[in-house]
Amino acid sequence: MNRRDAYEESLTVPATVPVQVAVGGLLAGVDGRPDLTGHLLRHGELPDQSAAQLLDVVERSGLAGRGGAGFPTGRKMRAVIAAAAGGGRSVRQAGPVVVANGCEGEPASSKDKTLLVLAPHLVLDGITLAARAVGAAQTYLCLHEDDHEAIRAVQYALGERRAAGIDSARVQVTLVPHRYVASEESALVRLLNGGPALPAFTPPRPFERGVGGRATLVNNVETLAHLALIARHGPDWFRSQGAPDAPGTTLVTVTGAVAAPGVYEIPLGITGRDLLDLAGGPTGPVQAVLAGGYFGAWLPAARAMAARITPAGLTQAGAALGAGIFIAFPAGSCGLAETARVARYLAGQSAGQCGPCINGLPSLAAGLEALALRGDRRAPEHLAKIAPYVTGRGACRLPDGATRLIGSALTVFAPDVRAHLAHGPCPGAGHAPLLPIPTTATSGKAR
Numbered sequence: 001m002n003r004r005d006a007y008e009e010s011l012t013v014p015a016t017v018p019v020q021v022a023v024g025g026l027l028a029g030v031d032g033r034p035d036l037t038g039h040l041l042r043h044g045e046l047p048d049q050s051a052a053q054l055l056d057v058v059e060r061s062g063l064a065g066r067g068g069a070g071f072p073t074g075r076k077m078r079a080v081i082a083a084a085a086g087g088g089r090s091v092r093q094a095g096p097v098v099v100a101n102g103c104e105g106e107p108a109s110s111k112d113k114t115l116l117v118l119a120p121h122l123v124l125d126g127i128t129l130a131a132r133a134v135g136a137a138q139t140y141l142c143l144h145e146d147d148h149e150a151i152r153a154v155q156y157a158l159g160e161r162r163a164a165g166i167d168s169a170r171v172q173v174t175l176v177p178h179r180y181v182a183s184e185e186s187a188l189v190r191l192l193n194g195g196p197a198l199p200a201f202t203p204p205r206p207f208e209r210g211v212g213g214r215a216t217l218v219n220n221v222e223t224l225a226h227l228a229l230i231a232r233h234g235p236d237w238f239r240s241q242g243a244p245d246a247p248g249t250t251l252v253t254v255t256g257a258v259a260a261p262g263v264y265e266i267p268l269g270i271t272g273r274d275l276l277d278l279a280g281g282p283t284g285p286v287q288a289v290l291a292g293g294y295f296g297a298w299l300p301a302a303r304a305m306a307a308r309i310t311p312a313g314l315t316q317a318g319a320a321l322g323a324g325i326f327i328a329f330p331a332g333s334c335g336l337a338e339t340a341r342v343a344r345y346l347a348g349q350s351a352g353q354c355g356p357c358i359n360g361l362p363s364l365a366a367g368l369e370a371l372a373l374r375g376d377r378r379a380p381e382h383l384a385k386i387a388p389y390v391t392g393r394g395a396c397r398l399p400d401g402a403t404r405l406i407g408s409a410l411t412v413f414a415p416d417v418r419a420h421l422a423h424g425p426c427p428g429a430g431h432a433p434l435l436p437i438p439t440t441a442t443s444g445k446a447r
Helices: 003-010 036-043 051-061 073-085 089-094 111-118 120-134 148-164 185-192 221-233 235-239 272-278 301-306 311-317 335-348 355-374 379-389 398-412 414-423
Strands: 097-101 138-144 171-176 216-220 249-256 262-267 286-291 297-300 325-330
Touching (some): 051 235, 073 120, 073 216, 097 120, 111 221, 120 148, 120 221, 138 185, 148 171, 171 185, 216 221, 221 249, 249 272, 249 286, 262 272, 272 301, 272 325, 286 301, 297 301, 297 398, 335 355, 335 398, 335 414, 355 398, 355 414, 379 398
Parallel strands (some): 097 138, 249 325
Antiparallel strands (some): 249 262, 286 297
């Protein structure tokens, strides 16, 4: 068995696998051989474009970040260039830094791992292009330290590129603790600067002063993979998929009460009903959909089915696109009990450096557990009292995400709230857990 065959045999496709891709998209044509030869046969070599040309095609494409924030990629690049130009002499000479974020903090997401395992060279192409666009000489690819399949895929791909003499913009792979807040962009910068992987109080933001005090571009790996295709095919090709206000395709993870859970590449702008149909359709009555992951929100089934899958469409519906997570929640299960489990997990993921996380999140989790598991009539008042002291505070958005998720659960599952208060926990509260929680999750500070 040669080295490539041994490598490919060591890979296992994630439990959620891509089964629907757009023609010419991120995962189209991937046949289980993610090597350099196959990559070049599918996509060809990178075009020889200047920084100005790259910035132009990115801006005209309308590409926005695929890591959760959805910020326009071209505008982010120009902000880094401007910050680098406005820095001191040593900062200008050192140039900007590019950080590719391949860490999936959301336990329900598999899209970035799937992309890194099946198309690592597309991500590395994107890193090369991003470095060229902003004038960076140093680049980092951050991966969770226990994501062994992605690490193997990336390291093997880098070895292939070195052997072939392909520029990978001096990519340095950096391993990150697998904690919810460790992959926040300021936490990555702090780690790369030799500190703990904890969110930092801002400003300055990483684009102003990041790794080594230099202007730093932080992009999700899916964003960079799209960049690699836009550079090859042009902005009009990218805009041929998706919606006018949200062009292109995106990777989403669909799980829960669907016949074919998986990672799907979809054109932005389809409806929630279209999305569940792509995933084989519901396996039974769906009472709600969790959209956007644990930083998103619950939506009633009817509203989720009608919602457009775009950042604006999901915001209008009351949720968020986030990292592209959609969990169809079956009738008969208890949304309060499931949300309580997630709230307790999020409380354990605190960076331990701000009062709203240290004190507020455990208190919110305890209140929701009291309501979901004991029908405690004091719980609603407790939750209403604590939430204002948690929202909008702290160094990162963990408190905001937790309170948004809990608030949406209390609204969407309001009939269950009344039933729990009147009669005690429902039978669904004893069902096997549906929402994923890492089995290795522990409390305490990130390293």
